[in-house]
Structures are given as structure tokens and as C-alpha cells.
Amino acid sequence: MTAKKKTLKKSAAGKTVTRGALARKPASKAAPKPAKRAVKKPAPAKQTRPAKSTKPAKPVKPAKPAKPAKPAKAAKPAAPAAPAAPAAPAKQPVAKPAKPESSRAVKMPKTGVIPEGAGRSPYDMSYDGAPLGAHVSTSGGVATAPPRAVDIGAIAMQLFTKQPSQWKERLCDAAEVKAFKAALAATPVAFTNAHDSYLINLASPDPALRAKSIESFECELRRSNALGLDAVVSHPGNFMDERASGIARNADAIAEVLERVAGPTRLLMELTAGQGTVIGSTFEEMAELLGRLPAALQERVGVCLDTAHVYAAGYDLANDFDGVMTRFADVIGFHRLGMLHLNDSKAPLGSKMDRHELIGLGSIGEGAFRRIMTDQRFAAIPKVLETPKGDDMITNDRRMLRKLRGFFGGR
Numbered sequence: 001m002t003a004k005k006k007t008l009k010k011s012a013a014g015k016t017v018t019r020g021a022l023a024r025k026p027a028s029k030a031a032p033k034p035a036k037r038a039v040k041k042p043a044p045a046k047q048t049r050p051a052k053s054t055k056p057a058k059p060v061k062p063a064k065p066a067k068p069a070k071p072a073k074a075a076k077p078a079a080p081a082a083p084a085a086p087a088a089p090a091k092q093p094v095a096k097p098a099k100p101e102s103s104r105a106v107k108m109p110k111t112g113v114i115p116e117g118a119g120r121s122p123y124d125m126s127y128d129g130a131p132l133g134a135h136v137s138t139s140g141g142v143a144t145a146p147p148r149a150v151d152i153g154a155i156a157m158q159l160f161t162k163q164p165s166q167w168k169e170r171l172c173d174a175a176e177v178k179a180f181k182a183a184l185a186a187t188p189v190a191f192t193n194a195h196d197s198y199l200i201n202l203a204s205p206d207p208a209l210r211a212k213s214i215e216s217f218e219c220e221l222r223r224s225n226a227l228g229l230d231a232v233v234s235h236p237g238n239f240m241d242e243r244a245s246g247i248a249r250n251a252d253a254i255a256e257v258l259e260r261v262a263g264p265t266r267l268l269m270e271l272t273a274g275q276g277t278v279i280g281s282t283f284e285e286m287a288e289l290l291g292r293l294p295a296a297l298q299e300r301v302g303v304c305l306d307t308a309h310v311y312a313a314g315y316d317l318a319n320d321f322d323g324v325m326t327r328f329a330d331v332i333g334f335h336r337l338g339m340l341h342l343n344d345s346k347a348p349l350g351s352k353m354d355r356h357e358l359i360g361l362g363s364i365g366e367g368a369f370r371r372i373m374t375d376q377r378f379a380a381i382p383k384v385l386e387t388p389k390g391d392d393m394i395t396n397d398r399r400m401l402r403k404l405r406g407f408f409g410g411r
Contacts, residue, residue: 130378131156131191132404134385134397142172142227143179146187152397156191156382158233161223164197167212169219172226180227191382193231193268193339196220202253203237203246203279210249213237218257225263230382231338233268233304236280236289246279251292258297268304268338273312273347273354281313281352283331290336302338306386307345307364307372308357314350317368325377339382342369342404358387359400366407373407 133154136145142161149157162170172180184192197220200213217234224232239246258267269289274281280289286303293301305328311317315324328334344362346355360366372378383404390396 130380131189131382132401133157133189133191133383134387134401135159135195137393141179142176143183146180146183146189149189150187152394153401154397155188156193156384157189158193158195158384158386161194161220161227162197164195165199166197167199167216169216170223171219172223177226177228184228191339192227192229193233193382193384194220194224194227194229194265196232196234198235200234201237203239203250205239205241205245205249210253214253214257217253218261221257221261221263221265221267224265225261229265231266231268231302231304233270233339233341235270235272236278236286238277239279240277243277243279243285246277247285247289248292250279251289254301255293255297258293258300266338267301269301270304270306270341271309271313272306273309274314274352275354281309283328287331290332302336303332304339304341305337306341306343307368308341308343308347308362308386309354311345311349311364312347312351312353312355316349318349318364321368321371325375329377334377337378337381339384340372340378341386342372342383342400343386344369356386356388358396359385359403366403369404370407373404 133149133156134152135158136148136152136154138145138159138161142159145157145159149155161172162168197216200216200220201209202213202217204210204213220232220234237246237250239249254267254269269280269286271283271286272278272280280286290298290301290303307317310324315327317324328337342359344357344359344364346357346362347353348363357363359369372383385397385400385404387400388396
């Protein structure tokens with residue numbers, strides 16, 4: 001017991017150490033425990049972070065107030081507008097009379113003027129003078145030409161009866177003639193003419209070329225007569241050697257063919273621009289060519305005046321219109337004028353270049369064409385455009401015809 005007490009005393013001597021140590025050990029153990037608990041507490045602090053993220057979510061809720069667009073549902077009162085549907089029956093009686101009007105537009109008399117209210121635009125055939133039109137395509141056959149003329153608002157049309165750049169000839173059979181005449185009769189087109197092949201040269205000194213040209217020229221006249229066309233336009237040839245000899249050969253060939261081919265179609269020799277050795281660029285030269293024809297054939301031959309050609313040949317239609325026409329009347333005569341080709345010129349005065357341009361956009365200008373459309377000397381003369389077609393073959397012709405009719409109307 002004494003030893004034990006001593007031990008205790010020793011420990012008591014070291015009480016402060018031993019007991020303190022013992023006391024400290026449990027104290028130190030207790031201290032870490034709350035420390036661990038303190039670590040667990042920050043974990044819930046992490047939960048506060050998502051709470052922050054939820055706060056921005058609350059501003060999303062104010063976006064929901066945008067749903068006050070629901071008051072647009074108040075537009076449901078527009079549903080009462082459904083009673084306006086009863087107005088639909090009012091449309092039915094209006095639609096019924098509209099149908100007969102469209103059917104009237106199909107029935108067009110061949111008068112050269114579409115009746116007012118017939119369902120066509122104002123550009124169509126509202127011109128009260130001579131037939132006015134343009135050159136139209138015959139792609140798909142000659143019977144397709146009259147509807148194309150109507151489509152652009154023309155009551156005069158020029159066409160090719162064959163490929164103008166080929167020597168290959170053909171004749172029109174009975175079925176083709178019948179189809180063309182039926183198509184023409186269904187339109188207001190009042191004047192028709194063909195333009196012959198560009199390869200023809202009746203003035204050539206080459207016997208082979210001249211013989212081929214005479215054959216092609218004769219076939220053109222036969223096709224045009226069979227179709228019942230009013231005229232054939234032909235360019236005088238190129239003399240290639242001497243001008244006087246070329247004029248004589250040209251006149252002889254014309255007479256030879258006209259004597260073989262009888263019919264209603266009139267031949268119109270076109271005044272040319274004068275490039276190279278071409279015949280017919282002056283009024284005097286054309287008068288000489290026509291004067292060499294036999295008297296019995298004179299009434300079957302006339303002249304086509306192309307405005308671009310005569311301007312390029314040196315006749316100043318822009319600044320001396322009256323002077324040019326007075327000279328034409330004195331040398332050739334208006335009684336021979338069978339038709340007009342209305343073209344502005346890309347080339348300048350006296351250039352000898354055959355370059356057609358849209359009316360008013362060339363070097364001739366609108367003034368000469370306004371004069372032509374209002375001059376009584378041209379009132380009964382058919383007029384045909386040969387201006388550039390553009391991309392769709394329709395738009396430019398419509399525009400030009402509207403413009404020319406506008407000149408006639410004083411607009």
C-alpha cells in the first residue's frame with residue numbers, strides 16, 4: 001500500500017503532469033470531434049450556393065408575366081366577326097356575272113380593235129389607224145404566228161415561211177394552209193406579210209448563185225400566195241461587179257418570177273442601208289429598179305421603207321423629216337409605199353450599217369416616229385416593228401407597240 005501510495009504520490013508529484021496529461025488527452029479528443037462537426041456544417045453551406053442559383057430562376061418568373069399576352073385571347077371576341085361570313089353569299093352573285101365577261105373576251109371580231117371591256121389590257125389593238133404590229137416567230141409552224149401576234153397586241157404581223165438562213169425549200173401543204181388560215185381568222189390580225197430569205201441575191205453576176213436565188217424567191221412567193229399573205233418583203237441584191245448591171249439583173253429576175261407565179265400577194269422591195277455593193281439604198285436607185293419592170297407587173301410591186309435603213313443610208317429622219325418624205329414622194333411616190341418597218345438605229349446617220357434599236361433609244365429618236373404615227377400620209381400604211389426582241393420575245397414588242405400607239409393618241 002505504501003508503494004502504491006508512493007506511486008500515486010509520484011504521480012502526484014507529477015500530478016500536474018500525469019493528471020494534466022490525462023486530462024489533456026480526453027480534452028484533445030473532445031476538441032477534434034467538434035472540429036469534425038464544424039466540417040460537416042460547411043457542407044450545408046454548399047447548399048446555400050444552389051439557393052443562389054435558384055434566385056436567378058425567380059427572375060424567370062417575371063417573364064411569365066409576359067403571358068399577359070393571354071389578354072390577346074380577348075381577340076376571341078373577333079370570333080363574332082365570323083358572322084361576317086354571311087357576306088360570302090354576296091360574293092356569289094358577283095362571281096356569276098364575271099364569268100360571262102371573260103367568255104366575251106374570247107370572242108373577238110376581226111376588226112382590228114378589241115371592244116372596250118373585252119378583258120384585254122389597254123396596249124392591245126386600241127390603235128384606230130392602219131394595222132400596227134411586229135415580226136413574230138413561227139416556231140412550231142406558221143399556224144402559231146397569229147396567236148403570238150395577238151399576245152403582243154399586234155394587228156399586223158411579219159413572219160418567215162421557212163428558215164431564212166437556209167437554201168432548203170419547201171411548199172405549204174393543204175393541211176398547213178388550212179391550219180394557218182383558221183388560226184388567223186380567230187384573231188383581229190388584219191395584215192400579214194412574209195420576209196424572204198437573206199441568202200437570195202437576184203443581182204448576182206454568178207449564174208449558179210443567181211439561179212438558186214431565183215428558185216428560192218419563186219418558192220417564197222408560192223408559199224405566201226398559198227397562205228393568203230398580203231405581201232412579201234424582199235431585199236434587192238448585191239451587184240458585185242457594176243451597179244447598173246446588177247440593177248438590170250435584179251429587175252429581170254423579179255419579172256421572170258412574177259410572170260410565172262400569179263396570186264394576191266404583193267411584192268415589196270425594201271430600201272437598204274447601202275453597205276457594200278447592195279442595191280436600193282437611195283430613192284433614185286429603187287425607182288430605177290422598179291422602173292425596169294414591165295408595165296403589166298407594176299401594180300404588183302411596191303416599196304417597204306425601213307426607218308433604220310434609210311437613216312443609215314443618209315436620209316436624216318431625225319432633223320429633216322419633211323425634207324426626206326418630200327424627196328420620197330417626188331422620186332418614188334407614196335402610191336408605191338406598201339408598208340413601213342419601224343426601227344430606231346444603233347448606227348449614226350449615213351453609216352451604211354444596218355443595226356436596229358428600240359424606238360427612242362437609238363440615234364433617230366422618238367420625234368420621227370411620232371411624226372409617222374400622226375402624219376396623214378402614213379395613216380393607211382401597215383407598220384411593223386423589227387426592233388430587238390430581248391429575252392422573252394414578248395415584253396419589248398408590247399412596250400414598243402404601246403409607245404407607238406401613245407404617239408398616235410397624242411400622249
